[in-house]
Amino acid sequence: MSAGPITRRGFLGRTAALTVGFSLAPLARAFAQSAAPVGPKLPGSLQTNRNLDGWLRINPDGSVTAFTGKVEIGQGIVTALAQIVADELDVDLARVTMISGDTATTPNEGVTSGSRSIEDSGAALRAACAEARAILVETAASKLSVPASSLRVENGVVSAPGGGRATYGELTSEATFKREATGQAKPKPPSAHRFTGKSIPRRDIPAKVTGGPAYVHDMRLPGMIFGRVVRPPSPRAKLISVDEQAVRSMPGVVAVVRDGSFLAVAAEREEQAVAAARGLDKTAKWQQTPSLPPTGRALFDHMRQQPSQTNVIGEKSESAPAAVKTLAATFTRPFQAHAAIGPSCAVAHWENGKLHVWSHTQGPFPLRGELAKALKIPPSDITVTHREGSGCYGHNGADDVALDAALCARATGGRPVKLQWMREDEFRWGSPRAAATATRSRSTSSRGSGW
Numbered sequence: 001m002s003a004g005p006i007t008r009r010g011f012l013g014r015t016a017a018l019t020v021g022f023s024l025a026p027l028a029r030a031f032a033q034s035a036a037p038v039g040p041k042l043p044g045s046l047q048t049n050r051n052l053d054g055w056l057r058i059n060p061d062g063s064v065t066a067f068t069g070k071v072e073i074g075q076g077i078v079t080a081l082a083q084i085v086a087d088e089l090d091v092d093l094a095r096v097t098m099i100s101g102d103t104a105t106t107p108n109e110g111v112t113s114g115s116r117s118i119e120d121s122g123a124a125l126r127a128a129c130a131e132a133r134a135i136l137v138e139t140a141a142s143k144l145s146v147p148a149s150s151l152r153v154e155n156g157v158v159s160a161p162g163g164g165r166a167t168y169g170e171l172t173s174e175a176t177f178k179r180e181a182t183g184q185a186k187p188k189p190p191s192a193h194r195f196t197g198k199s200i201p202r203r204d205i206p207a208k209v210t211g212g213p214a215y216v217h218d219m220r221l222p223g224m225i226f227g228r229v230v231r232p233p234s235p236r237a238k239l240i241s242v243d244e245q246a247v248r249s250m251p252g253v254v255a256v257v258r259d260g261s262f263l264a265v266a267a268e269r270e271e272q273a274v275a276a277a278r279g280l281d282k283t284a285k286w287q288q289t290p291s292l293p294p295t296g297r298a299l300f301d302h303m304r305q306q307p308s309q310t311n312v313i314g315e316k317s318e319s320a321p322a323a324v325k326t327l328a329a330t331f332t333r334p335f336q337a338h339a340a341i342g343p344s345c346a347v348a349h350w351e352n353g354k355l356h357v358w359s360h361t362q363g364p365f366p367l368r369g370e371l372a373k374a375l376k377i378p379p380s381d382i383t384v385t386h387r388e389g390s391g392c393y394g395h396n397g398a399d400d401v402a403l404d405a406a407l408c409a410r411a412t413g414g415r416p417v418k419l420q421w422m423r424e425d426e427f428r429w430g431s432p433r434a435a436a437t438a439t440r441s442r443s444t445s446s447r448g449s450g451w
Contacts, residue, residue: 044123049107069109071101088129101386111363227419340391348405349416360389
């Protein structure tokens with residue numbers, strides 16, 4: 001391997017900032033606005049992903065496959081979006097399949113954040129499916145030689161008053177939805193909904209409560225092996241040396257990976273990978289530099305001494321009344337671990353120079369971009385497919401472990417690698433919620449109070 005420490009460190013630095021964006025709705029909106037094309041204003045994410053065939057496909061049997069760039073992380077959106085699709089297309093809910101968060105097949109909707117999945121993806125799917133239904137009805141009217149207003153649709157079958165009928169599958173060709181949405185079709189009113197707004201069993205729940213394969217942690221691919229990373233004793237430590245040869249002879253070891261200061265191992269079985277990683281850790285020599293802030297109360301004194309920005313939020317022109325009493329308080333919040341139930345995990349597979357990563361990331365497309373920068377390959381050579389994580393919401397290590405898996409899999413001769421962090425990795429090397437400190441004061445007077 002030829003890459004130096006910048007590859008991984010640069011990636012971690014960029015994704016650290018990126019993951020913060022996952023929880024901020026304004027950043028998600030800025031992403032959409034910056035990519036907004038010229039044309040009529042369309043609902044939700046349809047504005048930046050304007051082709052109808054990017055949102056839905058009618059299969060030959062009349063069933064529907066719908067696509068969303070948002071991802072399921074326990075909030076139930078895959079079920080909710082399927083309800084919207086079924087209502088607008090007049091098909092039974094059981095005949096709707098949802099594909100979510102896959103850079104090879106779904107629209108680019110940035111990140112899943114800010115409670116905007118229904119507002120952005122739901123609005124887009126509602127408009128796209130309403131327009132698709134209108135197209136199918138017009139196609140049926142031409143085929144059956146009747147006015148479109150006389151047709152009725154039930155479970156993907158268009159029926160005419162005289163008995164003529166045509167299924168969605170019969171009415172759809174490969175070119176039917178290869179067009180840009182116009183936004184002119186009117187979605188159904190709430191009174192016409194069969195599924196939206198109703199209590200529907202969640203699609204993502206059964207496997208989670210019965211022990212079925214529900215998470216990226218449960219994935220098993222043909223020929224898959226298992227990876228573990230050897231962590232340094234402190235951030236920014238530089239790997240000086242390690243006895244790779246002794247570990248290579250351990251049972252089941254397939255590859256030892258050293259990429260600058262990145263050190264990992266892949267083995268046939270998970271417990272073999274854990275044992276090999278511990279073997280590497282015993283012989284690894286690191287050069288450390290001071291890199292961590294103090295702990296306890298000293299942390300907040302340290303924070304106050306760092307460079308800062310001052311922003312004026314508001315000003316009052318009238319003079320404040322004389323204060324009778326001034327109250328002041330300082331509030332602090334320490335670093336808080338994400339502490340996922342299942343430590344961060346990803347699966348990576350290199351084949352013919354192209355990379356496929358399965359990750360519980362909240363932003364498959366942004367992750368693809370960062371992987372491309374770190375690995376120095378075109379984004380078009382990378383596919384990121386979302387799989388749920390067992391404890392993944394918020395500022396987690398999904399993107400970081402995705403790079404770990406990709407670097408490890410690059411040395412395995414084309415075999416896929418599932419790389420999962422150890423519990424100590426999750427607490428020591430995950431992305432914690434930032435520490436914070438703030439001081440507030442309030443003055444009171446005989447005329448009232450103010451800040």
